[in-house]
Amino acid sequence: MSFFPMYMDISNLKVLLVGGGNIATEKIEKLLDFTENIKIIAPFISEPLREIIKDKNLSYNLRPYMTGDINGFDIVIIATDTIKIHKEIYEESRGGRIWVNSVDNKDYCDFIFPSYIKRGDLTISFSTSGSSPAFTKQIKNYFERKIPENIDEFLDNMKTLRGEIPKGRDRMKTFKKMVKEYMNKNFS
Template structure:
């Protein structure tokens, strides 16, 4: 079975990150782009994770995870080195509507984090379904280099035009022409 690529509005979702080390920090760096409703539970917190927690006004409980901590959350990220904890939290979440991601352990995941590029309204995700996160990271880096910074203002213009023009084949044709022109001018 493979993972379905999906983009989700996380603005009002409550996220729990269990762990405070380097891997948890990587997940926090991604999550804060999409939501500030993040709670971290960790016995030890790295300097970088602590900086992110303070900078983005996240909630921190500096202690070990306790059964029941997932209650009230929509998404749980387990970013620890303890496989038993990954399994326990995943099993605890069964029967609820809580989505779980166990970092580096797809056996205990409802979803995975793709590697992604985000420039303003453009988000492009890359995934190997857990087969090789390193490959996804390298292809992401390739695309980061070729996507021009002008994509943000261009997409803002397109969004404004969509709001003013009636739907139909003429609008589609006009937008296709604008995008084609943008690509010719910005992607060599």
């Protein structure tokens, strides 16, 4: 079965990242686009991840994962080399309402990280539900080249106008016209 594509606000959720290597660093970089409410637990933390922790003032424990560490967290990302730890954490999470992502272990995932493009308020995600991360990366790169550099400015303007123009048919017509003009100018 495929994963349901869903966008959700995680800014007020508590995130635990178990692992401190290159993959953990990649996950942190993605998470930081959406929240800084992240704690890291790992017996080793790579230098790039240490820099991120210092720069963003993130909380961390330099030790192995211990049973009970997931208590109080809403989301747990497992980015370790030990499949046994992935399984243990996933099984432990089943007793609560904790969403788990186990890197490269779909069987221990409640959700996956899609590949995505984020430009201001525009977020476009791509996924093959784990079938081919290489394809996902290529199609993301293709679309990334197609998005105009001024998309942030356009969307900021649209957001401002949504707050200024009263709701109704006239507003819908105005926005439809503006979007059509922008698309014709930038995507033709």
